[in-house]
Amino acid sequence: MVVGPTFARVIILGIIEDQAAIRDALCAYLDAQPDFSCVLCAGSHEEFMAGLAALEVPPTLVLSDIGLPGRSGIEGLALLRQALPAAEVLMLSVYTDAERVFEALRQGAIGYLEKTTPLPLLKEHLLQVAAGGSPMSPSVARHVTRYFAPRPANPLASLTPREHDIVRGIEDGLSYKLIADRLGLSLDTVRSHIRQVYRKLQVNSKAEIMAKARPRPLLPW
Amino acid sequence: MVVGPTFARVIILGIIEDQAAIRDALCAYLDAQPDFSCVLCAGSHEEFMAGLAALEVPPTLVLSDIGLPGRSGIEGLALLRQALPAAEVLMLSVYTDAERVFEALRQGAIGYLEKTTPLPLLKEHLLQVAAGGSPMSPSVARHVTRYFAPRPANPLASLTPREHDIVRGIEDGLSYKLIADRLGLSLDTVRSHIRQVYRKLQVNSKAEIMAKARPRPLLPW
DNA sequence: GGCGCTATCGCATAAAGATGTTAGGCTTAT
DNA sequence: ATAAGCCTAACATCTTTATGCGATAGCGCC
Known part of the structure; x- marks a missing residue:
C-alpha cells in the first residue's frame, strides 16, 4: 500500500x-x-x-x-x-x-x-x-x-523584560492584582512598572497600551 | 527598448x-x-x-x-x-x-x-x-x-449596533468620556451600554473586552 | 394596547487604575 | 568606583471604571 x-x-x-x-x-x-x-x-x-x-x-x-x-x-x-x-x-x-x-x-x-x-x-x-x-x-x-513584519521603529523595543511581562499581563486582560499574582510581585511593584511603561510608550491607560500594541487590526471587529 | x-x-x-x-x-x-x-x-x-x-x-x-x-x-x-x-x-x-x-x-x-x-x-x-x-x-x-479567517462563531455577533460603537471605542483605547464625546452621548449612557455589553460577553472590564475581542494574536506586542 | 428590546440619562458607591514621590539592592558598563 | 539602568516596594491622592437601581421614550409586533 x-x-x-x-x-x-x-x-x-x-x-x-x-x-x-x-x-x-x-x-x-x-x-x-x-x-x-x-x-x-x-x-x-x-x-x-x-x-x-x-x-x-x-x-x-x-x-x-x-x-x-x-x-x-x-x-x-x-x-x-x-x-x-x-x-x-x-x-x-x-x-x-x-x-x-x-x-x-x-x-x-x-x-x-x-x-x-x-x-x-x-x-x-x-x-x-x-x-x-x-x-x-x-x-x-x-x-x-x-x-x-515588525514596525521599523517599534516603541516596545525599549521595554525591559520585566516590563514586557507586565504588558503581556495587560494584554491578557488581567487586573494589576492578577498580574502581581502571576508574576509573584506586590501590587505596588506592578504599578511601578506600569508607570515606567506608560512613560516609555507615551500613554496613560491600559486601554491605550492594548490599542497601541496592536494598531487596530484589519479584523472585522 | x-x-x-x-x-x-x-x-x-x-x-x-x-x-x-x-x-x-x-x-x-x-x-x-x-x-x-x-x-x-x-x-x-x-x-x-x-x-x-x-x-x-x-x-x-x-x-x-x-x-x-x-x-x-x-x-x-x-x-x-x-x-x-x-x-x-x-x-x-x-x-x-x-x-x-x-x-x-x-x-x-x-x-x-x-x-x-x-x-x-x-x-x-x-x-x-x-x-x-x-x-x-x-x-x-x-x-x-x-x-x-473570521472566527466561526463570534460572541460579538449578539451586540446591537450601538453596543458595537461602544466596543469600537474601547478597542481604540478611549476612556468612557472620550467615547461619549465621539458618539455624542452622556457619560452615563456609555456606562449603561457597557454594562449591557459586559453582561452579554460575560466579562467585567475594558481590558477583558479587548483581550476577548482579539484572542491574543501571535504578535509579540 | 401591552410586551420586549433598544437607546438614552441620572445618581450613588465601591473597586480598580493612574500618577507623584521616594528608596534600597543589584547588575553592568565606563 | 561611580554612574546608569533595572527590579523591587511603599504611601498618598485623584481619576476612571464597574455595578446596582431607577427612569423615560421610541419601535416593532401580535
Missing part, C-alpha cells in the same frame, strides 16, 4: 469569472484534467448562486474572480461560504492590492492568485488546496509579510 | 544551512546560475555572522535554515537583519508549524519555503523576491489564511 498524496475523488470545481474568454479557457482546461470536474461556470456571483440549486453535487472548490459586475467577488464571498460551508474559495484577481487581499482573507478565502497565473501552474495550485495548502502569489504574499 | 522584468545585477546570495550536503547542493546549484552569486555559505548562524566581515560585497538575499545548531534561524533573524538592513531573508525549513512561521514573519522574513522545494523552483522563488514578491509554500500560507 502506497502512502502519499492521492486524490481518490476528483475535485468538484465551480468558477465565477465575468470575461467569457477567460472563463471558457479555465473551464475547458480544468475540466479536461483527470483531477477536476467543473460543474458550474458563471459570469457573475448572482448567476453562480442561482445555479447552485440545480446541482446534484456541489462544488468543493470555487475559483472566483474579484472584479465582477454586480456583487464583487469579495462581497459575495461571505454568502458563498454560507451556501457552501464545506467548499474552499480561491480568489483569482488582477488586483493584488493589500486592501483586497486582506479583505478576501478575512472573508475566508483559502488563497489568492494573480489572474496571470498560467493554467498548468493554476492546476498545481488547485491541487495544493486539496492537499491542505493555501496558494498565494508572491506579490500577494508580500502584503502578508509586511503585515507581520 | 524593451520594458520588462530584468535583473541588471546578479543577486548576491548568502546561505545558512547546517547540513553540509544540502548546503553544498544549494550553493553549487545557485552559484552556477547566471542570476546569482553565492558569496557566503555557513553551517551556523554564528559562522555566517562572523564571515560577513570579510566580504567586500554583502549579500542582498540570505537563504536561512531554521533548525540550526546553536542560534536558531529565527533567533538569529533579528541580528541578521540588523547587520544587513538592506538584505532580504528567506527562510527555508522542514518545519511549517504556525508557531515558527509567524515568528519568522514577525522577525521580518520575506518569505518561508519548505526545504523540500526543488532547486529549480527555489531559484524561481528567489527571483520573485528580487521582483518584489514573497514566496511562501502553500502549506505555510495556510497558516496565514487561518490567521485572517
